[in-house]
Amino acid sequence: MAETIRINEDTWRFEDNGVRFFLLTGKDRAALIDTGMNAPDARRMAEELTDLPIILINTHADRDHISGNGAFEELYMSPKEEDNYRNNGGKGTIIPVKDGDVIDLGDRPLRIIDNPGHTPGSIAVLDERYGVLIAGDSVQDGNIFMFGKYRNLDTYIDSLKRLSGYDGQYDEIYAMHGTVPVKPELIPKLIEGAEQIRRGSAEGKKVDMFGNDVMLYKFPYAGFLCED
Numbered sequence: 001m002a003e004t005i006r007i008n009e010d011t012w013r014f015e016d017n018g019v020r021f022f023l024l025t026g027k028d029r030a031a032l033i034d035t036g037m038n039a040p041d042a043r044r045m046a047e048e049l050t051d052l053p054i055i056l057i058n059t060h061a062d063r064d065h066i067s068g069n070g071a072f073e074e075l076y077m078s079p080k081e082e083d084n085y086r087n088n089g090g091k092g093t094i095i096p097v098k099d100g101d102v103i104d105l106g107d108r109p110l111r112i113i114d115n116p117g118h119t120p121g122s123i124a125v126l127d128e129r130y131g132v133l134i135a136g137d138s139v140q141d142g143n144i145f146m147f148g149k150y151r152n153l154d155t156y157i158d159s160l161k162r163l164s165g166y167d168g169q170y171d172e173i174y175a176m177h178g179t180v181p182v183k184p185e186l187i188p189k190l191i192e193g194a195e196q197i198r199r200g201s202a203e204g205k206k207v208d209m210f211g212n213d214v215m216l217y218k219f220p221y222a223g224f225l226c227e228d
């Protein structure tokens, strides 16, 4: 069962065995950002914390982020993520979001920023009131999964550069894995690491990940798991 931790008056994080998801409340409604890996009761956990209507926004559709989605009839997600979502058994109606959309919880606007690369329809959510960026799996100090069907390292690098363009609008990043929060200074480091991998100048070692041979590139600030 995921552990509930209050971050501030109207923000919580749920720690779900190596992955986390978030609840944000505004004046009129609340938003769950993802629903974890082993948390089919994510909605109920959120309902214990707020009486407001709760919407669901998914940063992306990898299996460790959608375990509680079944309790929602509809969810906000990039339409570019639908293929990944349905392949992972995702149900419900997708309300499509695109770059620049603002979902207002009531005095708490959440700006959607396209953030593809880790998956085709990854998005980041900018919580303008608190100056916090929730960037799915692309900004974190754990091992970032960049192997397999839906990943694209070039697109990932471009997305991180775009996120850097919002510099100054956030001073903390809530990561879904690893340390939370992390600082915006992590983003240029991740760009540098990913560019080294792309140039072939990073040193990796072969590791087994769920039966796949993949390359782990470990930097002091984070790791990348890439196609062998």
Ligand SMILES: [Zn+2]
Pocket (backbone or CB within 6 Å): 019, 062, 064, 065, 137, 176, 177
């Ligand atoms: Zn993840």
